[in-house]
Amino acid sequence: MHKLIPLYILLSCGSGLYGQSGSVRGQIFSGDQPLEFASVALLRTSWGSISDTAGYFLIEAVPYGEYQIEVSMLGFVSRRRSITIDAQNQDVTVDFQLEPSQLDLDEVVVSGTMKTVSRLDSPVPVEVYRDDFFKANPTPSVFESLQNVNGVRPQLNCNVCNTGDIHINGLEGPYTMVLIDGMPIVSGLSTVYGLTGIPQSLIERVEVVKGPASTLYGSEAVGGLINIITRNPGSAPQFSADIFGTSWGELNTDLGLRFGLGKKASSLLGVNYFNYQQPIDHNGDGFTDVTLQDRISVFNKWSIDRPQNRTFSFAGRYVYEDRWGGEMNWAKPYRGGDEVYGESIYTNRWEAFGIYQLPTTELINFQFSANGHDQNSVYGNTTYLAQQYIGFGQLSWHKELGLRHSFLLGTAFRYTYYDDDTPATAAFEPDGGDGNAPSVTYLPGIFVQDEIALHANHKLLLGLRYDHNSLHGGILSPRINYKWSSSDKKSTLRISAGNGYRVANVFTEDHAALTGARQVVFIGDLQPETSWNANINVVRKIFTRNNTIISLDATAFYTYFNNRIIADYETNPNQIIYANLDGHAISRGVSLNVDLAFPSGFNVVAGLTGMDVFAEENGVKTQQILTESYSGVWNINYTFPELDLKIDYTGNVYGPMRLPRLSDTDPRAAESPWWSIQNLQLTKSFGKNWEIYAGVKNLLNFTPPANSIARAFDPFDRGVTFDEQGQVVATANNPYALTFDPSYVFAPNQGIRGFLGFRYTVR
Template sequence: MKNFILAIAVILFSAQFVLGQKKHSDAVIVGHVVCNDEHIPFVNVTIKGTTIGTSTDGTGHYRLVNLPVGKLTVVVSGLGYKTSEKIITTEADKTIEVKFEIEEDALGIDEVVVTGDKGASKRTESPVIVSSLSPALFSVSQSTVLSESLNFSPGLRMETNCQNCGFNQVRMNGMEGPYSQILINSRPIFSGLAGVYGLELIPTNMIEKVEVVRGGGSALYGSNAIAGTINMILKDPLVDSYELGASTSLIGVGVDGADDPALDYNANFNASVVSDDYKTGLSVYGFYRNKEAFDANNDGFSELTEIDNTTVGTRFFHRFGFRGKLAVDFFHIDEKRRGGNKLSYLPHMADIAEQLEHKITTTAVSYDQFFREEDKLSLYASGQKVDRASYYGVERSLADYGQTDDFTYNVGAQYDAKFMNSSLIFGLENTHSSLDDKKLGYYDKDQDIYTDNVTISDQTSNTVGLFAQYTYKFEKLKLSLGGRFDHYSIKDKAADKQAHSDKSGNVFSPRVNVLYDILPELQFRVSYSQGYRAPQIFDEDLHIEASQARRVIHKNSEDLKKETSHSYMTSLDYNTTIGNTKIGFLVEGFYTKLNDAFVKESSDPDENNVVTRLRTNAEDGAKVYGINTELSIFPSRDLSIVAGFTSQRSEYQKPQEFDTKSFLRTPNNYGFITVDWDFAGNWCLNATGNYTGKMYVPYYGNTISDPIAGELRESSSFFDVGTKIEYTTQLNGASVKFWGGIKNIFNSYQDDFDRNIDRDPGYIYGPGSPRVISFGVKIGNLL
């Protein structure tokens, strides 16, 4: 493993010597970018087919120095604006002025996306629909961490699964979290352990944008991309900039029967610096959060956990010559969370305690080299180490401390070739993960002995994948044919096994996409893809539900087979302008057939009240189908309205838990709406709404006659409404933004949480928080 990473690193760093540095040409381009007679700040200005680029400054002007001599294509692009290109000819020791007049693109038609086919393309030219979550949405939705924003994309729904520790997951098109693959800069290093709480640990101030691709993506991204992919793209240093922010929130204001409101403090910063020749850039960012626990029914046990989270990170780049670029990313998350009761006590002194301490370190190195006009070779290596200290215990148990260590890395190479009417992407990558989960030894005073550490899971998995996709354009028709061949191997040694249990297999995942431009404003897409999930450890396996009545753990059956999927999608994407109003409408149908679908069989409690949910394969599988819609309306530059709605069904072919075919905790209908209105001068008003339909939720609590067997309950529906107001002013060349907001104004929140020490902590559904009042301030030169 180490030799493999070292070899990639040698290739990355030696590339500079092979390619060599270019002599200074002193060819310079200067200019400005305007739209509707206004200078536009902070839009990207790049040279096509090179790694050269910058952004306009706060006045809308830019400068590119030491350029190649000859014919170049200058490209201007930015979120909310159409891409513009100009071909110019540079000369040594000469400065050329190139001015751009660009058009607004409120509907994101010209937005460049990278997740659809592992290569950069305009959104309307991508073979699959790519939805984006931008910093503007983070602001409108009052999202300080990634999980708070994911409800505002079609087909996505965040849910919380435990009162004690706040374990949450994102469901895409009705499927559980492990069916979606979380990427960081397009690399699959977000492990199962990181996924248990990870979406709540990623601060939005480190993210440039999030790209979401719904539907089977395993043909390009490997295992666990059955429902789709969520790609977090980190911020890149392009200009000298800084930003500072702080906010305070009160959770549970005016909630009947609740304890006092809980305080939630946040502080963040971003800064970047770029050298005068734009060859080297560095950005740094940080985030701190301190959130108190919230008790919704005043029974002394938390419904929302306390969290103390510190995140720091950096991104560095250096250009070698005009066509080579090295980039390095690093970030570290240090988080502690605690739920249950007696939160100021040591965990084993509480009646119920679920406490986690995470140290997550992520590092990535990539080298991009352009060839010919736009061909690009990418070499990359990335890794993530997770160190988790845990306690899942009740009744002052000393036996429930644990230590989990996880390391995941991904190394590979990819080549993008551009031709006149076609393109080819192919590559090879290796993803490896090792996980060691232990229960720690302790002193048993009753027997006067020291117990040893007990291994719960010792698993390694390795996947070698070869992928390719060829795309050809016939006038209005674009056809993409792709496939991925994976060889996976999994070795697992649990506490009750004397030898490793080895599972391996070869999987070919094809993908076919068709894009047809019916009209310039109307696009039709249809696709088929095949995906799979290997029988490895998943995020929920590393979470334990704890109460006095019972403890729930998750395991894989020894004969668990891989799960395969067949996904079909079709969509119509319509974007037009009527008068001064821009309108976009997307309707997307999806159907996924799951063969050997994973299901859980619950055991009776053992002598220690431990219930094991064993993952097995469902007979005859399952199916998920439905429709996603999204409507975008921009009546003017100052007002935008975006709404999405999903209607779907998720069903097993044969009844499972509680003798039902329906996926549990999965509403048939859910949706969102956002409104952003710059209503007067420097004032801005935002509004959001999130609808969650009725769903079936299992209950194993203390208010029924047989809590072991449990009962199936149907939840009510919820509509979570929020609003926010902002005021921005100038201060000595910087912008200062003051804001205040309310989430869940009408407190559309679960009102029947289970109570006391023998409660069912998994009986939690609906919106993730009650009414929250927040206010904050930001200052920076990029606001």
């Protein structure tokens, strides 16, 4: 009996201790979406839980004490926090926001095949970059955001007005199609300006396809496409604000608001405002280092609830921008004159687009878009006034034929109106005067695609498109894609081949043709370019025992061009000569993406691309100007869970590229050096709603040579002597026979600067 007393006392004490317990509950999100099946554990104990379909979890009967609670899920960065359960905090509530590990394993994509499909199952390689990827290096435009995507480079085309385009695997901007929600919005005139002013707070993800996509998307998708997917109005945050400024005086504001109209409609309103009004000339050439800008963009998207979950959404965007660059003493009264040199551009642009699923038993979608672009610009004393209107409609029918065939049939029509004050739309009257003849192009087309499941691990995609250009006739674009994947989905092989074509419009695509610094010369009628492209892509995913995820993504690419249109800057330093190449051009290379996601919260995303882009005519091989031989990008980040603090180290590096010198006597280097832009950022979270971020851009303070603008002291060439043939004559005041020229540009002029910003989100 006496032996039972100590045991009774022990059990009584234990019962009392056990009674001193509490609970831990909360909800787990990634962005706006709750996460199901996330693992929740109190470290170094046996207590844990799994989140439900709404992201909620509950751990009960937890003894009083201090704990480390960790939430983890495959494909996401684990988060850890300290909690205390005691008499004052018996029921602890703690929510978690998990960030994708930047190695999303089975995302949904639409760009490769024009239908919603798992990224792993897509026979077309599609790269996906979510909003968190771009937050690691905040920028005021999508154009700048793409600088950390492997094989994609924003290229500035002018040292004065800082306009540019997007290069994919060495191919210039006109070979890249830019879509918003799958609609071809950015093209022609807006190739230069359309990637600015999209409110980044409304961007859900960006899909990038490298390689031919003309079969589905038409002529401008020769080199690839960039599809900007905006948020769904039904699931976007209730309100979001992202505001940051830099030590150079730049201010960027992104605002987003979700609201409803009854129970049938939801809307997403976004506003982007960017302002920079501080002329700076650190390199001492007398010109602004960075273009001054005042830009506002308003975006509105609606989603309508329909019976049987049929799709109906439409959106609109308006952009106004006033930008100028030039001599430091330039002001608006000098606009268009020859006293002080400046490049001033007013842009008014509107867009409307949407998708409507027909009320039929078959899956038939009607997609539509329209846009208008009005540009009033002057380059010194040269004016460029242009208007462009584009209307687009597309009807597509998706049909599953048995278990093996996923069929797509579509027809499209595109109308393009273009008018400017250049020779491109001039008409010569019988009396010798000049008239006006706007360019009007009709482009009907039909396309068909069949995705064939040859086996559980083998897919074949066959596609064919026929377009009839009202100016150039019929054009056929076939493509074929093959995909093999291992049974465990850890290894994937994709082989792609296809044909593309492109009808060039020099004045809407090449800023150098507008500056007035050179005379534009055309040799013959420019014929459409044609190309053949082949890609081989291999993806390997490795899962280690400690839950580290490694992804290797390697691609070899090759494109062969006929009738390539080459801008010749070198034959005559006072001219740009455009002509179809009497030979061929080739773009070839390899790229490798490496993603490492560690359960500790440490992540590495890095990429390397090597390429050779050249033209060959009459046996002479010439490297393409402003095209790097090698490039690399990286994003290294680590999250400190206890502090809700994240550090991002991002950057890029570029190898030598041939530069557009004016002549063999031009004293400037014929090739650029190796150069790198690197950035560092700290982000601190405060609960679920607030984030404050700060950092430094261009840590190495790299800027191009101060003499990048040739003869910046004489922008109107008053001190230049020409002979009877229009060639520049060397003189004592101009020993190298140069003219004013701002096209020698390979890197931004903006040096090191600090930035500070905050984000506020109501979910």
